[in-house]
Amino acid sequence: MRTLAWAVVAALFALLPLAVHSDVVLTVLVFACLQGMLAASFNLIFGFTGQLSMFHAAAFGIAAYATHLSMEHLQVSFWIGTLLAACLVAVLSLIVGSICFRFRLREFYFAVVTLAFSEMARLLILNWNSVTNGSLGINLQEKPTVWWPGAGVVKLDGTVPWYYVALAGLALTLLVCHRLVHSWMGRCFAAIRLNDALGDALGINVFRYKLAAFMVGSVIAAVTGSLYAYYLGSIEPGFLSVDQSLAIVAMVLLGGRRSVAAPVFGAFLLTALPHVIHFPAEVRSIVYGAILIATILLLPRGIYGTVSAVLRRG
Amino acid sequence: MAQLILGQLLNGAIVGTLYGIIALGVSLTFGITGIVNFALGVFMMLGAYAAWYLTDTLHAPYPLAVAGAVALVAAAGWIADQLLFRFTRNDLVNGLLVSIGLIAALEGTALLAWTSTPKEMHHILPGVFFALGLVVPKMKLTVFAILLVAIALTQLALTRTWMGRAAYAYAQNAEAAQLMGVHTGRLQTGVMVYSTALAGFGGALYASLYSLEPTLGSLYVLKAVEAAILAGIGSIAGALVGGIILGVTEGVGSIYLPLAFRDAYGLIFLVAVLLFKPSGLFGGRR
Numbered sequence: 250m251r252t253l254a255w256a257v258v259a260a261l262f263a264l265l266p267l268a269v270h271s272d273v274v275l276t277v278l279v280f281a282c283l284q285g286m287l288a289a290s291f292n293l294i295f296g297f298t299g300q301l302s303m304f305h306a307a308a309f310g311i312a313a314y315a316t317h318l319s320m321e322h323l324q325v326s327f328w329i330g331t332l333l334a335a336c337l338v339a340v341l342s343l344i345v346g347s348i349c350f351r352f353r354l355r356e357f358y359f360a361v362v363t364l365a366f367s368e369m370a371r372l373l374i375l376n377w378n379s380v381t382n383g384s385l386g387i388n389l390q391e392k393p394t395v396w397w398p399g400a401g402v403v404k405l406d407g408t409v410p411w412y413y414v415a416l417a418g419l420a421l422t423l424l425v426c427h428r429l430v431h432s433w434m435g436r437c438f439a440a441i442r443l444n445d446a447l448g449d450a451l452g453i454n455v456f457r458y459k460l461a462a463f464m465v466g467s468v469i470a471a472v473t474g475s476l477y478a479y480y481l482g483s484i485e486p487g488f489l490s491v492d493q494s495l496a497i498v499a500m501v502l503l504g505g506r507r508s509v510a511a512p513v514f515g516a517f518l519l520t521a522l523p524h525v526i527h528f529p530a531e532v533r534s535i536v537y538g539a540i541l542i543a544t545i546l547l548l549p550r551g552i553y554g555t556v557s558a559v560l561r562r563g
Numbered sequence: 564m565a566q567l568i569l570g571q572l573l574n575g576a577i578v579g580t581l582y583g584i585i586a587l588g589v590s591l592t593f594g595i596t597g598i599v600n601f602a603l604g605v606f607m608m609l610g611a612y613a614a615w616y617l618t619d620t621l622h623a624p625y626p627l628a629v630a631g632a633v634a635l636v637a638a639a640g641w642i643a644d645q646l647l648f649r650f651t652r653n654d655l656v657n658g659l660l661v662s663i664g665l666i667a668a669l670e671g672t673a674l675l676a677w678t679s680t681p682k683e684m685h686h687i688l689p690g691v692f693f694a695l696g697l698v699v700p701k702m703k704l705t706v707f708a709i710l711l712v713a714i715a716l717t718q719l720a721l722t723r724t725w726m727g728r729a730a731y732a733y734a735q736n737a738e739a740a741q742l743m744g745v746h747t748g749r750l751q752t753g754v755m756v757y758s759t760a761l762a763g764f765g766g767a768l769y770a771s772l773y774s775l776e777p778t779l780g781s782l783y784v785l786k787a788v789e790a791a792i793l794a795g796i797g798s799i800a801g802a803l804v805g806g807i808i809l810g811v812t813e814g815v816g817s818i819y820l821p822l823a824f825r826d827a828y829g830l831i832f833l834v835a836v837l838l839f840k841p842s843g844l845f846g847g848r849r
């Protein structure tokens with residue numbers, strides 16, 4: 250029944266470009282799908298394993314730069330570049346995660362140390378002018394190519410092909426997260442979230458599973474970073490900022506952190522909001538703050554948690 | 564060269580006491596309410612703008628303006644506590660996120676009210692001292708001294724008054740303190756208001772030294788959190804020393820190492836301390 254419902258939702262999204270021709274709407278949807286990938290992968294670390302990682306934006310941004318640099322200097326295609334970037338982020342998250350979890354940093358201390366590492370990465374990218382062009386960022390002219398049924402190898406240009414790429418990425422992310430959370434590994438994650446000392450005593454290798462969640466989440470963020478950068482057509486050090494990490498946290502909280510798909514809902518809402526209602530930048534900041542505060546104080550379980558609680562009661 | 568180092572030491576110490584006064588607030592709130600209040604940076608910004616507005620627009624004498632700014636910020640802190648932070652006590656993640664929401668909302672409001680153009684306050688105490696071949700502005704030294712006195716007074720209040728000792732007792736063992744008649748709600752509200760007042764005080768003094776922008780607080784609160792962790796949460800003198808260490812590392816570090824990475828030195832130091840002495844440099848047990 251659930252599987253069927255999800256298949257219908259996926260089919261509806263896949264057929265959407267036939268009904269919606271507005272470029273603006275589709276563009277917003279592409280960004281929403283990409284943000285949804287970020288939110289869902291972050292929730293694997295935060296919502297399911299209970300670790301407030303501030304490294305997510307760094308994984309996202311580092312991969313964006315690494316993809317571009319490997320394409321330029323190693324002359325590889327976009328997809329190989331993405332693969333290399335994902336490998337780089339896997340190694341970096343292995344290092345950062347090992348340090349944090351080996352020294353048993355928890356809660357706030359974990360957040361602060363991951364934040365410190367991502368700030369260091371941001372400062373490096375910001376100041377390594379010869380390679381990253383500093384605060385100005387880089388314009389990306391090239392477009393990745395894909396094999397399209399019936400058309401052969403084509404450049405990914407225009408909104409509709411990108412919509413399908415982003416949608417496929419989101420579907421794949423959700424599938425991976427779903428399989429992971431509902432496996433024995435997911436139960437280890439839950440044990441760590443609820444009480445990691447008890448999990449340790451029960452024979453769960455806490456270090457290994459924390460690291461696994463952290464690495465899988467970061468690698469998905471890395472792939473998202475490559476796609477995002479090449480869809481946007483530019484990269485800048487702001488990709489790695491604290492604000493970016495916090496925006497992801499806000500999406501997850503708004504959607505709900507106890508479900509695989511709910512963060513995507515939060516991502517769609519927060520991405521679409523500025524396009525639906527036009528505000529000056531200052532007012533947008535105020536509205537964003539108000540939404541964050543209202544969500545935490547009034548809907549502590551997010552939209553999904555609140556709605557499902559109401560449905561169960563009614 | 565020696566002069567340059569000495570100059571940077573002094574500069575670092577002065578900036579470090581500013582970090583220290585915010586760090587004191589961070590440390591107190593974390594110890595008593597279990598919240599890391601990142602919004603203290605915004606309260607510092609509000610204090611700075613209030614002092615600027617009171618002196619340059621309403622032409623109040625500077626000491627009066629500082630007092631007014633502290634009172635205004637304390638009132639704002641009380642409102643924030645009653646409306647928001649009261650509901651996130653002892654919940655680290657939610658408290659963190661509420662304070663971040665508050666930052667976004669208040670910074671946006673400040674940008675609307677005062678725009679991003681930097682504001683300069685007129686010089687309160689012009690002139691410089693010459694000592695050891697160094698040139699030190701009088702106002703900088705005054706601010707340094709006043710901040711030291713404020714931190715010392717806080718330490719005295721925490722060890723000599725009933726409320727202060729209650730705070731210490733509560734941080735050590737909340738239940739036992741409650742049984743001994745410590746009123747939890749009042750204590751937590753008091754600490755929130757006091758820490759915002761300290762931040763406002765720091766901001767009002769900051770206004771006399773540097774130019775003001777709506778985002779000025781974010782850098783300071785980040786450094787303050789670093790300083791508080793570096794020193795060990797709950798240590799009053801530690802918050803000051805942590806702030807000064809951070810300020811001096813940045814100042815002296817930028818002589819020898821590239822200036823662009825100034826903000827990274829503190830972070831590297833912080834990670835090292837957290838890994839090898841998680842309770843902080845001056846903390847006992849965690």
